[in-house]
Amino acid sequence: MTGAVLAIDQGTTATKAMIVGPSGAVVGFASVPVKRHYPRPGWVEQDPVELWQSVIRAVEQLPKVALSCVGVSSQRESVLIWDRTGRPLTPCVSWQCNRGAQLCRYLRASGAGPLVRELTGLPLDPMFSAAKLRHLLDTDPSVRRAAGSGEVCAGTIDSWLAWNLSGCELHITDAGNASRTLLFDIQHLAWSPQLLEIFGLPEAFLPKVVPSAGILGETVAQGPLPKVPLASLMADSHAALYGLGCLKPGTAKATYGTGTSLASPTGPEPARSDNGLATSVAWLRALPTFTLEGNVFSSGATVEWVAKLLGLEDAAAVEQLALTVPSAGGVHVVPGFAGLGAPHWSPEARGQIGGLTFASGAGEVARAAIESIAFQVSDLVAALEKDIGRGLEELHVDGGATRNDLLMQLQADLVGCPVVRSSTPDASAFGAALLAGLATGLFASEEQVANIGRQGHTMEPTMSEEDRNELLAAWRDAVSRTIATEPSLVAH
Secondary structure, three states: OEEEEEEEEEEOOOOEEEEOOOOOOOEEEEEOOOOOOOOOOOOOEEEEHHHHHHHHHHOOOOOOOHHEEEEEEEEOEEEEEEEOOOOOOEEEOOOOOOOOOHHHHHHHHHHOOHHHHHHHOOOOOOHHHHHHHHHHHHHHHHHHHHHHHHOOEEEEEHHHHHHHHOOOOOOOEHHHOOOOOOOOOOOOOOOOHHHHHHHHHHOOOOEEOOOOOEEEEEEEOOEOOOOOOOEEEEEEEHHHHHHOOOOOOOOOEEEEEEEEEEEEEEEOOOOOOOOOOOOEEEEEOOEEEEEEEEEOOOHHHHHHHHHHHHOOHHHHHHHHHHOOOOOOOOEEEEEEEEEOOOOOOOOOOOOEEOOOOOOOHHHHHHHHHHHHHHHHHHHHHHHHHHHHHOOOOOOEEEOHHHHHHHHHHHHHHHOOOEEEEEOOHHHHHHHHHHHHHHHHHOOOOOHHHHHHHEEEEEEEOOOOHEEEEEEHHOOOOOOOOHOOOOOOOOOO
């Protein structure tokens, strides 16, 4: 097949579009911001129509070249319901949204946690899709009735994009996205009747689970979008893992966005974590590739919040302010705005700024906000290294925050291994493009794809082990004082 690949990456704060040529070079890139809404404390939603329109707007900004196929990556766990005409019946409930917390507490108290973990590889946490879907059905009886008969569609963002790209023909999700819903049996690679019963959800409104690559369907010509095969469908973190060339066990990547995900592929069989990480399907081709992963809920979002708190224009201004002080002076920002994710899994935690003295100022708070990202990723790396029984040789990184040299040097120092900063503008879109190109014959082999993805700039650790251990101990003490006690359980 000849022609370039169009990749679409729909994320929490922006939708990106990318064109990748036959050599693996990026020949076009565009980004369009999208909004988040906060109707109640702990609730986060987005407008499904805006998300789809942002795809069109991003693709419109790309150069006009001959295309062979389309690849898609998207934010995970966020979920919505729409009717068969493509009209949204609910908002897109964000992965950051905590509205399923009460149900998860109730199910944990009833003893469902171990079975859910065994079937899905995931903790019973409101970040994942199932409890959000249950909440949407419980708040609208008419949607619940329609869901039971399959008159409406439910799906994560990949499903929503596939539906719109195909002109309301494809109601599908890939196995990687499905594995992040708490409804998918990762051993049998299918929706689980037991899990559907636990969460009180009908299978009739769920999408068909398909491989992550292949000729999954066809797009329809609309606006700037041509009629070409849809050749990959991936979750953004999984696509970034692929796009950074981390295809074999022992490799790892961290993607820095609104939140941050650390992931390492473990091969065709699921590996279980004893240290707070989750097991997911990274991608499914002839065989599945599983991954161990940890998720930080708030990283870039923390810096955005501090920018607003301090009256600064943007995250870049926070970085400049942080550079005006030599250290955070013992100040820690623990960003539990929507709870803490891996390895703590404390949905009831709330954010704190600690260690303040009269000597503390705006510079120290700004620096502590940036440092909180590196500290959280270091906790994930430590958990991963315990699970795989070895240290990382290097950590591949991507995302907007990797442009921050202060953060990346601190990250290398705290994990104690080289950090390789990706040269591509968006590893998730790049990974979706590489997998689509491989599936359609544009690229010759997976080895070629991995070599393309591993290119980047390396930052070496410079901190002594003694200093590193002292910083990490102080951070972990701050986290321990932040984690809240579970509230009393209320039947749902």
